[in-house]
Amino acid sequence: MGDENRKFLSFGPFELSIDSRRLTNGTQTVALGARAMDILISLVEQPNKVVGKHDLIERVWPNQRADEVSLRVHISALRKALAQGDPSRRYIANVPGRGYSFIVPIATSFLQTPEPKAARHAWLPARLERMVGRNATVAAIQAKLAEQKFVTIVGPGGIGKTTVAVAVAHEMRSIFDGEVRFVDLSPLDDVSLVAPAVASAFGLAIQTADVLPLLIDRLAGPPKLLVLDSCEHLIDGASALAEKLFGHVPTLHLLVTSREALRAEGENVHELAALAYPPEDQTLLASDALKYPAVQLLVDRVKALQRQFDLHDLDAPVAAGICRRLDGIALAIELAAGRVDVYGLGKTASLLDDRLDLSWAGRRTAMPRHQTLNAALEWSYDLLDEEQKHVLNRLSVFSGGFAFEAAIAVVADDAVDEAKVADCLWELRSKSMIALYGQTARLRLLDTTRAFAARRLTEAGEQGLFRRRHALYFSDLFRQGASMDVSGWPKALAIEVGNLRAAMNWAFSDAGDAKVGVDLAAASASTWMGMALLTECRQWMAKAISCLDAMNSGSRQEMIIQSALASSMMFTLGMTEESYAGWAKARRLAEGLGDVEFQLVSLLVLWAHRIRLPRYAEAIELAERCAEVAEASGDRGAVATASYMRGVTYHHTGRLAHAESMLEASLHHDVEAVRKAIIERFGYDRKTDALAVLANLVWLRGAPDQARRLGRMSIAEARQLDQAVPLCVALTWTALTAYLTNPEDGEADALANELVEHAGKHAVDSYYGFGFAMQALGKVRQGEVEAATDLLYSGLEKLSAARYGVFHPILQAEFARCLAVLGHTRQAVAVFERAEINLDDEHQLFVPELLRIRGELALRGREGLDACKGYFLRAIEISDRRGSLSWTLRTATSLAIAETSDAGREEAKSILRATLAKFRDGSDTFDLRLANRVLDGSYRRDQGIGIAY
Structure with missing residues (x-):
């Protein structure tokens, strides 16, 4: 997009088009005079910066010698117009002696809503440089x-x-x-x-x-x-x-x-005991007092504020008295140290004694140390002037820390303006009522201080007002973050999750405002998802959905919230019908709003639900619809996504040539930025998936060596990503292809073991189940029938619970074939029949191999050669029609081994010879080695009848 498009700005409920000089509140145009509009544009172009009065006058009245009175008149008109949306919110701050500043976060409304990665925090906080007495x-x-x-x-x-x-x-x-x-x-x-x-x-x-x-x-x-x-x-x-x-x-x-x-x-x-303090002794010397940790802490903290401070003998009893009155509680002593810097030891002790006399009498039945800390807080609070008290009380609405700018925006009002709030923050910080922490120098109230101040805010009747202002501020802030692209997302927002929780808790409470809660949910949806706080995301989005009213129905907000709810449900509970219904609703909303991006996302996820079950007819319909939307949009990344969806669907339904061209188109024409956006949003990588599926596809079409290379490429790509699902996908398809290509060389077993470990670590149950089933195939080949059977059905159970039915038929059929090789024919037939495999469904990927295995079982059972040949010939016919050389080769080999007549054997060998000639590579694979042995006569029938794979 061109730079001119970036002049569409949004803040609060307003949207400003700079080019057309138009301010709107929802669907309503806000009436502004030309001068007020000039002032607004000047301020929003420099948000959170003080724009000087003279600069504003020169911008609005160039060469006209206007005065400050005219400026104030139009500032007042602008403030009045903005207050129509919400009188409690302040947009323009007056900085006395300097000018004006626009203090509400501003977002560009057209940008997409990526989901950032969860921010990584240090595992262990830094220890204190000097820990006293511990x-x-x-x-x-x-x-x-x-x-x-x-x-x-x-x-x-x-x-x-x-x-x-x-x-x-x-x-x-x-x-x-x-x-x-x-x-x-x-x-x-x-x-x-x-x-x-x-x-x-x-x-x-x-x-x-x-x-x-x-x-x-x-x-x-x-x-x-x-x-x-x-x-x-x-x-x-x-x-x-x-x-x-x-x-x-x-x-x-x-x-x-x-x-x-x-x-x-x-x-x-x-x-944990309190810090030891000296007994009452008026003759106590400084050297003796400093042997006690409580006094050491007091002196250490005073010196941090007043470098020249030293404890003298005359002051030692006083210092000891302060520590004694505070029961050796570290936080209370640190608070007292802040007062010593201002009042000195003697006055501090006097004030403390007075407060103890007033507040502790009669309340000793409660926890003594807890009451001591309360007393220290009350005493410290009483030392503040009225404006500092107001600011401290109002800061209690923050949770887990806050930035200086956030404090100014939320706390300041007509009673305590922005400049005074800044002064009060400095004073409160210097008096240890506010802590400074982290590399970003964030401010925070200690939890006890915050609880104390919150009670005072409630007593003043201001809690509702300032919790509302706090919620509105963070609604704007998170909406601004969500409007940026992935690389530009401000990672600092991750640190504001505590404030986000506090704001949403208030908004959805009985005393809150559900509309603000819905705004917060929509603004923060990408943050919850990006930080992988999926359970919490599901809870908040469900609350927001329950609060949507008729005005929100069909809105972009509802679409964002609905898709976040469906996503979090999908990742935590699996691809259930409930999550499918959620995405179906998100799709309808996207279509109603004409939002192409969300249509494509919804179609992709709905398709993923259906391809896994499998419900191929619905999957094809969704993939084709996605292609229509993508091509109409002209977006290369969207077209690549649609090509990927169609390619995977065609592969599953046996349209191999079409599938190969679609998957290759997806890989060759993809847009890396779009691919990364999908990874960020869903933890899913279509490139990894496309490579893995393509590996299986080219094996089927007669290129085993190329299949091996593509499988390894898929795994290598997945390992580079910091995500759980892509490696699961790569290992799943590559393990299956390796097993089909060379089951004896151990590669498939190694990949299955890695899949179980990786999927188990990340709780991706569907792939965990597939890994179990692949391990079962390895064990049954080694003769561990009982353990293998338990492992197989445990894996299938996990696949079923995750609604992932694609691999059920081939896994059970192959397990049955392995049992037959071991001589357990009756058990093999029972396993095949229990699987309830539909051999008449020619649209599924594995049907030729399923028919071949059924023929092998018929040959070993009571049905005999004629029934066996019927299955084999049907498998060859379907494989030839699809161009699936590997399935044709396998079945022709089985047929040539099974035939008892010379004429029948020669006919089978003719099919086998013609098929073998079409292979492009892979002479060292099990299938090709066996086929050559059958053709050159070195394979003996007493080595096995067809089922030697």
Whole structure:
């Protein structure tokens, strides 16, 4: 697209066309004067930047000597027009003495909605540069953890549990060879998300509703250390998970922090004591006071703010008194240190004593340390001026941290303008009421501070207003991120998931606004999918769907939400009829909106549902429809996708020549950017699939060596991708083709084993089941009939549960053939009959081989040679019609071995000789070697009758 198209901008409910100078709110045009429009365009072209008053005047009134009064008049008119959408939202900030700034995120409305990859976080937070008074504790917990493996650090909020746990993890990192994972549960609000959070930390793709078996498999093997931090709000879920992991993984070490014990089997509780402080002693010297960790911490934190500070003997009793009044609780001492920088030790102690006298009397029956921390927070809060209190209260709507710009946009209003909010943020940071963390220097309230401030916000009657502003801000922010292309997606949005959860929780609550929730769901759909938070995505999109009203019906929002819901269902629950129905609805919405991209995506996924069952008639219809839409769009990437779909469908239905041309067209004319977008959105790679299917196809058409090369190319491509499904696809088709080509050389067994390991690790049950079935073929060939039978039907059960029926007939028929080779003819026939294979369906890929195997069983059973030949001749006729040389070769070889008359044998050899001459390569394959032996007479009938494959 040209640069001019980028002048269509959207913010809040508005869309601005710069070229046509038109502002709309939904379908309504917003009336703006020429001057107000000039001001708006000037501001939106420089979002989040201060545009000077003189620059605005010069832009709007060039060479006309307008004054600031005129500017203010038109700014007021512009603000009034924008307020019609939502009076509580601020779009234009006044920066006193400087100018104006447009503070709402802006998005370009035409860009696609890619799904970013989940952002990767460090496995272990950085430890404090100086940890005071905890060395002995760290050593004791290390020893206990090494011996007993499961330790929970228990203590009240602010005592330093996380600090100690992080230190222990760093100390033991080398022992576990780096296999240490730290999982912060504080941003989560549902017990069902605990196990997925842990699985994500260990790099597992969450593609199943029950992640526990997968997680147990991942944790098995070399020793690992898992740190679960802040479990108290999800105590039941954390306890259940910890108990199961500890019971099932003998090599796992668990370190937990919580305000209460998990009470789980195997747990050893370490109650974290407060920092030791001196007893009351007015003669205490500074050197003696500094022997106590609480005083060390106080002095250390004051020095961080005031480098010249030193503790003198006269002040030692005062410092000791502060630590004593705060019960040695680390967070409370750190808060006090911030006051010492302003008021000095004496005044700080006096203020603290006053507050303790007022607030602690009569409440000692509650947890003492918890009440001590509350008192410290109340005292610290009372030291703030009114504007700082307002800002702190309002910041409590953020969850998990926030950017400076976000705080300004959400908190500022007429009572506390943008400049004052900026000043207050600095003051609150300097007074330790706001923490600074991370490489991006994000701000956050400590959890206890946030809870305290949230109560004050509620008491002031402002919680609803500012939670709404918070939700609107992040709705705009996530919509802006979703509008960018894949490479330009701002990865910083991944860090805002805590705020996203908080906003959606409010929006969908009784006190919230469901419309805002729907906006948030649509804006964030690609983020949930891109971060592989699939279970949570399904939950949020389902809530949004339930809140859609008549105004949203048929809208783009509904289409985005519906497709995200269907996608997350498909990945977590499989290709069910429910997920099919969801995608069918998304397709109808896309057609109604004329959205070609979503039509193509919907058709692709619907086709995938049907090709797997298999329902070939519906799959063909969907593939052909996709081709029509793609060709009409003129998009090369879309055409390549449609060619891929048609090629795979034609291959499955035996139209091999058409399939080959379509698959080659897809590979040769694909657009890499479109391919990557599909990988990002669905974790699925059509190039890998096309190569793997093409490998099977060229084997059928008489090029085994080329098939082997294509299969290896498919696997190599899949290994380069950080996705679960592409390698499963490549291993599935390549293992099958290797088995059909050279079943004795071990390649098929190795690929099947890798498939089982990889699919099991990523919980991709359909391919896991196929791997089991392939392993079963390997075992039955080795004579392990009972174990092979169990493995086969276990694999088929998994395939059926995932609604993947394509391979059922050939896997069961081949298993039956192997049994017959071993002499278990009756059992072989029973397996074939149990499979209920429809030999009259000539549209399925494997029907010639199924007929050949049925003929082999007839020859071994009671039906005799005539029945056998009937199956063979029919198989040859279908194979010839399709151009499937490999199936023809196999059946002609079987026929030549089975024939007892000289005339019949010569006729069969004639067919075999003509077929063999058509092969392009592959002289070293099992089929070709056997065919040559039959033709040159070196094959003896007593070596087996046809079923020696």
